[in-house]
Amino acid sequence: MPLTTEDKLEIQDLMGRFALAVDVQGPDAMRELFVDDARFVIESFQVDVKGLDNIINWIKDNSDSFPPNLTHVQSNFVIDGDGTEAKLSCISQAIQDFEGEIKHFVIGRYDETLVKTPAGWRLKVHKLNMRS
Structure with a gap:
């Protein structure tokens, strides 16, 4: 069965919650977004973390390497799948604003695999492909 409009809206909302x-x-807010056996991949940094607890710990351990005052903006969503699994591709921009000036700007593409759970759609594989 193809994805419904409701499925696609729930998936897009999940990505907004990821940015938040x-x-x-x-x-710790990631616990509501990923399945327990998820993967978190950033190929340009040779990051491939498996398991939700490991993902959360990796983010905590590396949070000092992320610039402060980041805002993630996502666009150009393409979502395909069936009633149990979905693939999402979207553009992600990370913008750092410091004292009214743009200090950091990165653009990339998220290529996500999601699964439908009893609690709703959740990320199975989060993959960031950096462009700049």
């Missing part, structure tokens, strides 16, 4: 967790709420 990264920018504001902190790594």
